Amino acid sequence: MFFRIILVFAISIIFSVSGITQELTKLRYLPHWLPQAQFAGYYIALEKGIYEKYGLDIEIQTGGPICPSISELKKNKCDIVSMFLSGAIKSENKGVKLVDFCQLSKRSALMFISKKKSGITKLEDLNGKKIGIWRSDFQELPRGFLKKYNIDATIVPITSTVNLFYYDGVDVLCVMWYNEYHQLLNFGINVDELDVFFFTDYGLNFPEDGIFCTEEFYKNNEKACQNFAKATLEGWEYAFEHKDESIALVIKYMQEANVPANIPHQKWMFNRMHDVFILGNDKLNGELLEEDFLKTAKILLECGKINSIPDFDDFNKTLQK
């Protein structure tokens, strides 16, 4: 009897120890921008050992304007990237075929804003104006918007800040709802001094942030990728339940990366990520819906960014919710 107890005890120790000595899959994840609340879930998942729980050893790299996701992937500087769905769909044209194994964002956060004093109140007023659009991976979306509504305006590419718009260098600016919009509020512009045009209100509701890797990489590391997706979702869940802790962690990452950081702006961004990831009464999940895929691909096709719409099943590696 006593011997049997010792045996059971020993076996369980061996298994747990083996669990520890079992090798963690190393993965390098590159966020598609500088550290900010947009990536809170990843930071939390790492900090709270969720990745580790799923057998992953994750390195979160510092993204930003100087290291665009696709080129880094190409250079094999990273394994997993996050980017806009649109960017991933058209990546094949850039020589990299990507698969989506976690579609976090369910809706578009893009918007055009203009100052009320510039006299733009409705879409038609955009005609003949200077519109600032980010030189980014997803600039076909705002361009598609303008095309759809036959707006003839001067597009001014924006790279670094909203200051050009702030100092009235452009009349309209295409911004992220969770980022630059609030940034402008933090520059002293009052909400009632701005006119907004949400992409979602104008039939251009394209989901954005998703987690991608190359098709090849996925074939070889399917389990790890799925674990990464699961862990990331779990990380986001925890983050949404522990807002202040998450924001504090984000600020820590930002300070380490010498990125200007303040709590109000990160709080705003964090809350908007929640709105973007979770629609209505849904639970947080990483499923990609075919209709979202198709309408995004369609606009890319119209802008000539892709020649054909990729196969959905090839592309979609997300788990059903």
Added chain:
Amino acid sequence: MKLFTIRNKGITFKYSISILSATIIVFCLFLVYNYNISKKILLENVEKNAKNLTVSKVNEIEGVLKADQKIPETQKSILQNFNLSTIELFKLMKMTVETNHELFGNCIAYEPYSFYKDSLYFSPYYFKSGDSIDYENLGNENYQYFFWDWYQIPKELNRAFWSEPYYNEGGGGVIMCSYSVPFYYNEDGKLKGVVTVDISLKWLEKIISEIKIYETGYAFLISGNGTIITHPLEKFVLNETIFSIAEENNIPNLREIGRDMIGGNSDFVEYTSVMTKEDGWLFYAPMKSTGWSMGVFIPNNELFADLYSLNHKLLIMGVLGVLLLLFLIIFISHKLTNPLKRLAKITQTIGVGNFNVEIPFLSNSSKEIAQLGNSITKMQKELRNYIKNLKDTTAAKEKIESELKIAHDIQQGIIPKIFPPFPEREDIDLYAVLNPARDVGGDLYDFFFLDDYRICFTVGDVSGKGVPASLFMAITRTLLRAKTNKDVSVNKIVEEINNDLCQGNENSMFVTLFIGILNAKTGIVEFCNAGHNYPYILRNNNKLECVKETHGTPVGIFENMKYKSGKFKLSKNDTVVLYTDGVTEAMDIENNLYTDERLLKLLTDIKDHNTEKITNTIIDDVKDFVGEADPSDDITILALTYFLKKNITENIKKTLKLVNDISELDKLVSFIEEMAGDWKIQDKDVFNINLVLEEIISNIIFYAFEDDSEHEIIVEVDYHENNLEIMIEEDGKAFNILDVPAPDHLKADVEDRKIGGLGIHFVKKIMDKIEYKRIGDKNQTFLYKKL
């Protein structure tokens, strides 16, 4: 001296409260006013100083910045007007960086294909690196400078542009700021490129941090979009904008301040520092050249430190002053109340009867207190005298009262008090009561027997009350007893009493008097009413009669007044009730009178002829009527009830003595009546006897005497076994009745008759036998009749 005694609470307390309250209020008002005025003045000064400080610093900073602006502007002029070669350009730039120590770097960036026709990017950049100056060509695929703020904004805005400050090396290092100036082709005004200088703002930090505003005051700088450039709180710098700080700390008015600052305005506002949490004031002024704004925070506690300290000092002084005032009040009122207290105690002692207590000489008190002391001393003396007088007066009064008491007893002793007065007699019952209004009074009653069968009863009322009336009453009563005997008629008694009372009656006092003499044999009462209340007779059939007869004025008024008399007959069980006007004029508390009517009614209802009961009934009814009121007059009631005697009195000789006056005939009548009553003589015989004796006695009176002097006529009557014998004796001239002839003409007229004939005829006719004797000088006529 006990300063802290609370026993002086009265005056001290009141004065303390009111004076102190007033003082405190005035002081508080003064303090508040002083504080507010001082604060206002201080703030005005502070604002002025802050303004001066801020503006001077702003000017200082702008001075430097403006100087720095000159560098790229100069370069712009050169680049626009001269076509420099690459070498010349580089030389220019290198030299610029070398010679300007605050310059960190200098970059001249060209539009695509602008410098070199085949080169998209051309942006040489000279910068300080350690001790030397390095070079770099900025533009490449990865750094397309066209779209960066320092290039794009001046390009799009077509003007020079101060960039937002940034860190030199990604988050660390030095804060830098770039000034970019666009330059153009002279020919067509198209943009050629942008000249930029990078300036370290370290010196700026130094200037700002040198700004000393007390200990906890500070200055800060914000950029054109509100980003914090310099701030004592390091973590704010380049991380926060003034608006993000406002959002994080939930201070809406800070957002407004930020907008105002960015708007290029200047103001002096109340503000609570986010960093120090202190309340204070914020002055801000714009830096026009860069679009920045500088704010200077002045904490209240330091700003108003002197004011607060002054206020504290004033407050402490005030409190001390108030305390001093309090002590002063206590001291003064103590000084005031002490002698007052002492005087109060002394007055109390006087109040309980000690008139000899020493009153202290309060010389050291105020005039008013000394006056009070003198008044009390005087009062004490007066009280002493008054008490002594009172004592004397009281002693005198007591003496008089005791004498009055004796007088009362004497007066009560005068009137007969024993009831029933004649228990052995079965024919008369009498009860009387005299209640004087005061100790002694003027009412009187009296009753006494004149002889065996005749009782005199009297009720009288002297005018006035008290001792004078009682003395008069005593005199009256004495006179009554003296003047009354069985031979004197009742009216004569009254006349004599009247004459005596009129003598020496200086005070014109009088007495109403009722004297009645009851003949117990006949039941006839002879009475004289001299102005007295009409008595009542309660008949045995319970009918009530009022004897409404007066025979003259009250006694004591008119000398030699003639009084008449009256008569009434009592039957068995009849009761006479006499009273004074103390009964009928008794007053109740509302001064209503008892009235005759009430007495009449009361007596009407009486059935029982018990004199005591009757008297007490009247007394009780009067008492009921009077109630709580004081008695206004003496009350006297006398009730006499007559019962017929069972036995007939024995036949004794009766004698009557008369005087030769025609008025004496009344006595004769009474005599005969009495005789008739005693001997039970029939009325017919009584009539005849009356006739006979009247005739004879009149004849005697008129004709028997030749002189005017008084002569006596004696009538003796004897009756036994129905034989009546009358003897008349007088000492007139000889006259034999038998000698008178019979009247010759019986039928003749009365006037024609000769004197004496007819009367004598009747006498002879009526009497059975007549005899005449002359004894000495006396005539004796004998008349006999068998009845």
